[in-house]
Amino acid sequence: MYGIGLIKGLSVTLNRFVESYTEDIRWLVKRYAKVDFRSSKDAKGTFTIEYPEQQLNIPEEFRFTPFLVYDEGENGEKNIRCTSCGICAKACPPQCIWIVRTVDPATGRPQPQPAEFYIDADICMNCGFCAEFCPFDAIKMNHDFEQSSYTRNLKNKEILLQPASYYANIRPLNYAKEEAARAEKAAAKAAAKA
Amino acid sequence: MDSTKNTDVLDLANLYKDSVKADDRPGFSGFIIAKEKLFDIAKDLRDKYGYDYLSCVSGVDYPETNSMEVVYHAYRSSGGSALVFKTQVERVDPMEVPSLISIWPGVDLQEREIWDLFGIKFAGHPDLRRILMWEGFEGHPMRKDWKEAFYEEEAKPLKSRWPDGNHKYAEAKAAYGDNINFEAGFDPEKWTPTDPEEALYSALKKYQTEDVDGIKTDHLLINMGPQHPSTHGVFRAVVILDGEEIVSLKPVMGYLHRNHEKIGERNTFLQNIPFTDRLDYFNSMYSAWGYSLAVERLLGLAVPERAEYIRVIFGEMSRIQNHLILFGMLWNDLGAYFTPALYAFEERELMLDIFEAVSGSRMMCNYHRFGGVVRDIDPASMQKIKELVYERLPRKIEEFDRLLSENEIFVSRMKGIGYLSPEDCLAYSVSGPTLRAAGIPYDIRRAEPYGVYDRFEFDIPLRYNSDLLDRYLVRIDEIKQSVRILQQALRDIPEGPVLTGKPSYQIKVPAGETYGRVEAPKGELGYYVVSNGKGNPYRYKIRTPSFVNVTSVEKMCVGTKIADFVTILGMVDIVLGEVDR
Ligand code: SF4
Ligand code: SF4
Numbered sequence: 001m002y003g004i005g006l007i008k009g010l011s012v013t014l015n016r017f018v019e020s021y022t023e024d025i026r027w028l029v030k031r032y033a034k035v036d037f038r039s040s041k042d043a044k045g046t047f048t049i050e051y052p053e054q055q056l057n058i059p060e061e062f063r064f065t066p067f068l069v070y071d072e073g074e075n076g077e078k079n080i081r082c083t084s085c086g087i088c089a090k091a092c093p094p095q096c097i098w099i100v101r102t103v104d105p106a107t108g109r110p111q112p113q114p115a116e117f118y119i120d121a122d123i124c125m126n127c128g129f130c131a132e133f134c135p136f137d138a139i140k141m142n143h144d145f146e147q148s149s150y151t152r153n154l155k156n157k158e159i160l161l162q163p164a165s166y167y168a169n170i171r172p173l174n175y176a177k178e179e180a181a182r183a184e185k186a187a188a189k190a191a192a193k194a
Numbered sequence: 195m196d197s198t199k200n201t202d203v204l205d206l207a208n209l210y211k212d213s214v215k216a217d218d219r220p221g222f223s224g225f226i227i228a229k230e231k232l233f234d235i236a237k238d239l240r241d242k243y244g245y246d247y248l249s250c251v252s253g254v255d256y257p258e259t260n261s262m263e264v265v266y267h268a269y270r271s272s273g274g275s276a277l278v279f280k281t282q283v284e285r286v287d288p289m290e291v292p293s294l295i296s297i298w299p300g301v302d303l304q305e306r307e308i309w310d311l312f313g314i315k316f317a318g319h320p321d322l323r324r325i326l327m328w329e330g331f332e333g334h335p336m337r338k339d340w341k342e343a344f345y346e347e348e349a350k351p352l353k354s355r356w357p358d359g360n361h362k363y364a365e366a367k368a369a370y371g372d373n374i375n376f377e378a379g380f381d382p383e384k385w386t387p388t389d390p391e392e393a394l395y396s397a398l399k400k401y402q403t404e405d406v407d408g409i410k411t412d413h414l415l416i417n418m419g420p421q422h423p424s425t426h427g428v429f430r431a432v433v434i435l436d437g438e439e440i441v442s443l444k445p446v447m448g449y450l451h452r453n454h455e456k457i458g459e460r461n462t463f464l465q466n467i468p469f470t471d472r473l474d475y476f477n478s479m480y481s482a483w484g485y486s487l488a489v490e491r492l493l494g495l496a497v498p499e500r501a502e503y504i505r506v507i508f509g510e511m512s513r514i515q516n517h518l519i520l521f522g523m524l525w526n527d528l529g530a531y532f533t534p535a536l537y538a539f540e541e542r543e544l545m546l547d548i549f550e551a552v553s554g555s556r557m558m559c560n561y562h563r564f565g566g567v568v569r570d571i572d573p574a575s576m577q578k579i580k581e582l583v584y585e586r587l588p589r590k591i592e593e594f595d596r597l598l599s600e601n602e603i604f605v606s607r608m609k610g611i612g613y614l615s616p617e618d619c620l621a622y623s624v625s626g627p628t629l630r631a632a633g634i635p636y637d638i639r640r641a642e643p644y645g646v647y648d649r650f651e652f653d654i655p656l657r658y659n660s661d662l663l664d665r666y667l668v669r670i671d672e673i674k675q676s677v678r679i680l681q682q683a684l685r686d687i688p689e690g691p692v693l694t695g696k697p698s699y700q701i702k703v704p705a706g707e708t709y710g711r712v713e714a715p716k717g718e719l720g721y722y723v724v725s726n727g728k729g730n731p732y733r734y735k736i737r738t739p740s741f742v743n744v745t746s747v748e749k750m751c752v753g754t755k756i757a758d759f760v761t762i763l764g765m766v767d768i769v770l771g772e773v774d775r
Pocket of ligand 2: 065066088091092093094095096097119123124125126127128129130131
């Protein structure tokens with residue numbers, strides 16, 4: 001009979017319509033806990049997240065424009081991990097990393113510290129290659145995606161620097177893995193010396 | 195993987211001794227045909243030897259040997275590997291090779307593209323206009339000596355970035371006007387442009403009839419797009435109408451053109467991977483696969499078992515969500531505004547959440563590397579994939595099927611519309627679900643298996659009416675088959691590493707050529723890569739399914755109503771990032 005298919009389809013819509021209310025009532029009190037449910041296999045009801053009040057959980061591997069990591073020294077000085085080796089600048093697909101190497105004014109030899117470090121965040125395609133190939137774990141991908149601005153977004157060294165604790169906070173698993181590898185290396189070195 | 199190679203390929207050099215020679219450059223294969231004989235031999239290939247499907251036409255510029263080359267990849271629709279044949283012309287303007295459009299009409303847009311980007315003329319092509327660049331553009335950008343605005347160096351990495359990388363904005367280096375060349379004596383004030391649309395409009399079939407009563411009927415010209423909600427991007431179709439009926443149609447594209455291939459040749463091999471994500475941005479998991487496959491063949495690199503399974507898992511998930519978007523958007527076009535679209539997006543959201551957790555980004559995944567994938571699937575995501583595949587998806591596809599497939603209004607809009615005969619499908623190089631809806635069981639996962647697809651049990655869904663409804667139903671079946679593949683892959687996935695060798699940002703690829711093709715959700719996606727042994731690809735050509743499938747749109751549309759154009763185009767399933775490149 002003509003119209004059966006229509007009714008079948010509309011029954012789906014009706015079901016969804018009702019669900020959107022029953023689910024809302026179910027989550028009335030714990031509105032913000034709903035996000036986890038919404039990302040699970042049983043998700044139903046209203047699917048939309050009310051950003052910015054609600055936010056999806058950001059997974060650890062999520063990547064947005066990179067930042068530079070520094071270790072905090074005992075007296076609060078910033079020990080930048082970057083040695084200005086230039087690997088990230090070479091690997092970067094749109095070539096948006098610009099590095100000036102520090103040169104010792106006395107000897108003219110390069111020093112392992114960047115004098116300037118720019119990332120043109122308007123050009124950065126968030127690919128993550130810089131973080132992937134940096135041999136010193138000095139550049140990492142950020143989680144902070146709310147970066148809209150009225151002007152161009154050229155980031156210099158001061159803006160890019162973030163403490164290692166910040167890194168440990170947003171990427172705990174990766175951080176732990178790298179620290180373990182570093183400790184192992186140091187131990188091996190000490191053993192070789194002894 | 196290459197075991198089938200050369201066993202079923204015709205030895206052209208023996209068959210046509212005086213006009214064909216085997217390509218014996220190291221790393222190259224195939225045959226070089228004298229261009230005078232190209233047309234006749236191509237005709238034989240189709241009629242005598244059964245190469246009924248011409249998949250890919252690429253141009254390559256070799257300034258060192260003062261030649262330009264056109265490379266053809268032909269297949270048999272019954273399966274098997276490619277027959278590669280090439281023709282060369284001296285690199286002096288005007289260059290001309292015979293057009294093969296009367297043998298394989300599917301080369302239409304591809305030949306126009308080569309004319310546009312390389313400046314090789316195709317004698318006998320009825321409508322050889324620029325296609326990606328605009329009319330009036332100076333030069334042919336894919337030639338090796340052509341340089342783009344803000345050109346710095348032949349190849350990345352650029353020297354200005356390190357160690358003295360004082361940041362400069364591009365426009366500060368080349369101020370406005372500095373990068374424009376005028377002919378001597380050119381005065382912009384006195385210049386009047388020739389109407390670029392004239393050539394386009396004159397390529398359309400027009401008509402005028404005088405009625406018996408002396409009332410004249412005239413054609414009506416309509417521009418659908420470039421801003422039209424049904425085109426899902428900046429795509430334009432110029433149509434000539436007789437009342438409501440389409441008489442003639444020409445696709446116009448290139449609004450999103452960024453010369454991806456030129457960028458690709460400046461990039462290093464590795465740097466191209468994130469760029470492939472931007473082609474078909476719905477299926478970045480699949481786009482990168484084709485490219486990795488091509489480069490891995492050049493490198494002779496094996497992919498670890500686990501990585502192969504991971505590629506399949508994400509590839510098939512990608513296929514499911516691609517088809518879901520297509521259905522959602524199709525319903526939008528048909529007027530069921532956004533309700534089904536958002537239903538379809540729910541499953542897609544859940545999949546993108548997983549993509550994000552594993553690869554770091556929802557759509558620009560950048561997940562493949564040469565010799566594997568960048569990281570393993572973490573246990574939590576694996577759990578989520580399993581829940582989706584075993585529990586949620588089968589249920590939801592069922593629901594989606596119920597929602598749409600039998601709806602009488604939908605069926606009446608789809609049934610019998612947009613017919614394209616199976617012979618035409620092959621001739622027009624149509625690939626993907628559209629081809630299979632015409633009853634041709636051609637699926638690269640079976641015809642020329644890559645990855646570990648030969649280990650899974652799945653059917654190639656087929657339908658035989660070759661109308662819109664069948665194209666829709668084939669896709670529903672494909673989703674079901676994808677779930678089936680996923681279930682097997684999840685069951686069988688072995689433990690182990692996911693990447694061969696150490697990750698490296700500098701890769702030297704041995705000289706040679708290769709064509710890596712995969713069955714992307716939208717059809718055949720192929721990468722023709724030529725390496726000259728340096729760190730950057732010498733030629734990086736992409737045969738995108740969307741672009742080639744557009745060739746057949748006119749054929750499908752002529753005789754239908756203008757309102758059906760919307761659904762026909764919708765079912766061709768184009769994405770403009772891939773059409774325009
Ligand atoms: S961030 Fe890492 S890769 Fe880049 S220059 Fe510094 S140390 Fe080298
Ligand atoms: S994320 Fe990619 S594009 Fe952005 S700075 Fe790093 S390498 Fe360059």
